[in-house]
Amino acid sequence: MTGTVCRAPERRVSPAGIPLSRFLLEHQSVQQEAGLDRQINFRILVVASGDPLDTVVKTLKAGDHVEIKGFLNRTAFKSGEYKLVIHATSVKNA
Secondary structure, three states: OEEEEOOOOEEEEOOOOOEEEEEEEEEEEEEEEOOEEEEEEEEEEEEEEOHHHHHHHOOOOOOOEEEEEEEEEEEEEEOOEEEEEEEEEEEEEO
16 A cells, blocks of 8 residues: 655554554545546554564655555454554555
């Protein structure tokens, strides 16, 4: 997935000493649905952990265009609603 970093990542270190970062990614694209173009526009939280990702994420700033590879997971279950985040396995400038 590609998108634009909305604000500089929040960085911290876990109690186990693992670097953790979070940032908001804004994605915009045009996709085909039922033979018609559909404008796609959303924001999603990206979570990046570990030293290799920290090296890249600490250089990111608002407005940077990035490509994220990873997997989706929920943040929490409240009132029957799931909120999704991307857990990054790769982050690179696009």
